[in-house]
Amino acid sequence: MSLPYLTEARAPLTREIEVINEHGEHETIQVPSERALTVYVDNRELVTLMTLGARPEWLVLGFLRNQRLVRGVEEVVSITVDWEVGAAAVKTRGGIERVEERTARRVVTTGCGQGSVFGDLMDEIDTIRLPHSVLTQAQLYGITSAIRLQESTYKSAGSVHGCALFRVKDSGPEMLLFVEDVGRHNAIDTIAGWMWLQEPSAMGGADKVFYTTGRLTSEMIIKSAQMGVPIVVSRSGITQMGHEVAQRLALCTIGRASSRHFICYSAPGRLQMQPELAGANPRATA
Amino acid sequence: MSLPYLTEARAPLTREIEVINEHGEHETIQVPSERALTVYVDNRELVTLMTLGARPEWLVLGFLRNQRLVRGVEEVVSITVDWEVGAAAVKTRGGIERVEERTARRVVTTGCGQGSVFGDLMDEIDTIRLPHSVLTQAQLYGITSAIRLQESTYKSAGSVHGCALFRVKDSGPEMLLFVEDVGRHNAIDTIAGWMWLQEPSAMGGADKVFYTTGRLTSEMIIKSAQMGVPIVVSRSGITQMGHEVAQRLALCTIGRASSRHFICYSAPGRLQMQPELAGANPRATA
Numbered sequence: 001m002s003l004p005y006l007t008e009a010r011a012p013l014t015r016e017i018e019v020i021n022e023h024g025e026h027e028t029i030q031v032p033s034e035r036a037l038t039v040y041v042d043n044r045e046l047v048t049l050m051t052l053g054a055r056p057e058w059l060v061l062g063f064l065r066n067q068r069l070v071r072g073v074e075e076v077v078s079i080t081v082d083w084e085v086g087a088a089a090v091k092t093r094g095g096i097e098r099v100e101e102r103t104a105r106r107v108v109t110t111g112c113g114q115g116s117v118f119g120d121l122m123d124e125i126d127t128i129r130l131p132h133s134v135l136t137q138a139q140l141y142g143i144t145s146a147i148r149l150q151e152s153t154y155k156s157a158g159s160v161h162g163c164a165l166f167r168v169k170d171s172g173p174e175m176l177l178f179v180e181d182v183g184r185h186n187a188i189d190t191i192a193g194w195m196w197l198q199e200p201s202a203m204g205g206a207d208k209v210f211y212t213t214g215r216l217t218s219e220m221i222i223k224s225a226q227m228g229v230p231i232v233v234s235r236s237g238i239t240q241m242g243h244e245v246a247q248r249l250a251l252c253t254i255g256r257a258s259s260r261h262f263i264c265y266s267a268p269g270r271l272q273m274q275p276e277l278a279g280a281n282p283r284a285t286a
Numbered sequence: 287m288s289l290p291y292l293t294e295a296r297a298p299l300t301r302e303i304e305v306i307n308e309h310g311e312h313e314t315i316q317v318p319s320e321r322a323l324t325v326y327v328d329n330r331e332l333v334t335l336m337t338l339g340a341r342p343e344w345l346v347l348g349f350l351r352n353q354r355l356v357r358g359v360e361e362v363v364s365i366t367v368d369w370e371v372g373a374a375a376v377k378t379r380g381g382i383e384r385v386e387e388r389t390a391r392r393v394v395t396t397g398c399g400q401g402s403v404f405g406d407l408m409d410e411i412d413t414i415r416l417p418h419s420v421l422t423q424a425q426l427y428g429i430t431s432a433i434r435l436q437e438s439t440y441k442s443a444g445s446v447h448g449c450a451l452f453r454v455k456d457s458g459p460e461m462l463l464f465v466e467d468v469g470r471h472n473a474i475d476t477i478a479g480w481m482w483l484q485e486p487s488a489m490g491g492a493d494k495v496f497y498t499t500g501r502l503t504s505e506m507i508i509k510s511a512q513m514g515v516p517i518v519v520s521r522s523g524i525t526q527m528g529h530e531v532a533q534r535l536a537l538c539t540i541g542r543a544s545s546r547h548f549i550c551y552s553a554p555g556r557l558q559m560q561p562e563l564a565g566a567n568p569r570a571t572a
Contacts, residue, residue, distance in 0.1 A: 015526055020550040020557075022423070022564040029549070034504070034526040050504075050527070137308070159501050159523035182503075182525055215445050217468075218320070218336075237445035239468055240301055240320040241336070263315070264306040271306075278308040 002074055003197055006057040009081035013052055014157045030157035034182045041090045052181045055190050056081040060088045062193030066223050069096050073196040130230035131206040137274035142173045143211055143233055144257050153180045163187035164211040184214035188223050205229040216242040216253050225249050231270055233257050238265045288360055289483055292343040295367035299338055300443045316443035320468050327376045338467045341476050342367040346374045348479030352509050355382050359482040416516035417492040423560035428459045429497055429519055430543050439466045449473035450497040470500035474509050491515040502528040502539050511535050517556055519543050524551045
């Protein structure tokens with residue numbers, strides 16, 4: 001498989017600003033960077049993404065993947081990001097078919113950040129078959145624990161969403177990639193782009209779990225499903241459409257996930273309960 | 287001034303779903319509703335918004351206002367929402383000029399929800415002059431206190447953003463409107479729509495403050511400024527572009543606002559500090 005040529009454009013993830021606190025004191029704090037990145041595909045302007053800028057090439061690749069504008073990584077020749085001009089130039093092998101038509105319909109979706117999904121949200125849902133997989137409660141706790149320990153822009157500057165891809169092994173969950181962005185869709189798209197650059201044989205979904213700090217909205221569920229990942233864990237809750245889509249896909253959604261607490265909203269068959277790990281149950285009678 | 291005819295389409299704001307918690311127990315919880323609302327302007331499809339559906343007519347009106355597709359409320363003849371088909375039909379007096387061109391450019395922005403701003407984000411910034419206004423620290427605490435007491439879908443179901451418009455009087459802040467939605471841009475757009483339906487003389491910005499549970503992103507700041515409101519308070523933090531835009535507008539942004547704590551990021555001249563109200567300062571030396 002021939003992989004695209006990618007630049008490695010880097011830029012500072014935070015910036016210092018001066019503020020005043022409730023005691024009237026001047027302080028210096030960090031805020032996350034936020035930059036406009038205009039994506040040009042074969043010299044044609046496609047979209048402007050607002051991003052933290054951690055991994056712009058993976059973001060653009062994943063955006064094209066998750067918007068289903070490109071069917072395979074081999075269709076992309078190169079992605080050249082230049083922060084001086086805030087542009088990402090994508091060169092494709094054969095162009096994007098019917099790009100006009102396919103980017104014409106706008107759905108302004110619920111999620112943070114990159115809310116627009118070009119085309120019909122539900123387009124491909126019924127063609128997706130997610131692999132069999134089971135996550136144990138102990139492995140789930142391993143995931144929330146790894147997230148808690150992760151160094152992050154969120155800890156230093158707040159105001160960003162995080163996403164992670166885990167491989168679940170008998171020895172415990174392994175964090176393959178952790179990405180933050182000002183919009184959480186950028187974060188999951190960046191993971192999607194990175195996955196396309198790995199050996200396809202290593203990127204099957206049966207042993208994978210997505211983690212997101214953001215809400216479980218329909219687009220997040222659909223993006224996970226499109227990448228074949230059948231379990232999504234979130235620190236936040238779920239929306240109605242997220243729930244409906246997850247049920248239709250038999251995708252396991254777990255929300256409000258903190259150290260010991262969580263709620264499983266859908267496909268509980270994929271979660272092997274070990275309630276003895278949850279500690280004392282306040283409702284249990286003696 | 288002739289106001290548009292609006293339907294009053296209502297729909298349930300929450301729905302019950304069955305879940306399993308960490309003790310392996312089945313529970314019934316509420317999740318926020320989330321519906322697709324496709325907006326047609328003079329029989330032409332414009333956009334599909336994903337919304338909680340509390341006030342769809344105000345949302346559509348505010349969307350048209352904040353996207354600057356309609357210059358005045360008198361240009362809108364009627365907005366007819368039908369949840370059966372998930373459609374909002376807008377009739378305008380003279381049509382939207384150059385609608386093709388003006389909705390052609392996509393900027394996928396950082397904020398939650400309705401991320402797309404058609405056209406150039408910064409378009410009109412430099413033409414905006416915000417009125418003189420001062421908020422005291424006591425009034426700010428009155429705002430965070432009113433938000434804390436507000437009954438909400440967030441309290442019953444989580445996973446929604448809230449927005450409020452306050453009028454600040456000597457007797458304390460008065461909450462004029464509180465709106466929640468699955469996307470926080472929908473919430474602020476709903477307020478913008480509602481404001482257009484009030485007496486213009488009552489909707490000057492000098493005595494107004496916006497509150498949002500979401501982050502202070504550039505789009506939130508710009509939307510507030512477009513409505514003439516020079517002070518925005520948030521439970522969350524700020525992004526770099528939010529900060530830059532707020533400084534350029536001399537719009538006062540206050541974040542991390544909880545019972546006593548807050549950070550003022552920009553235009554501190556609009557905030558009258560009363561540090562004695564903040565309680566003991568852990569940094570103060572005896």
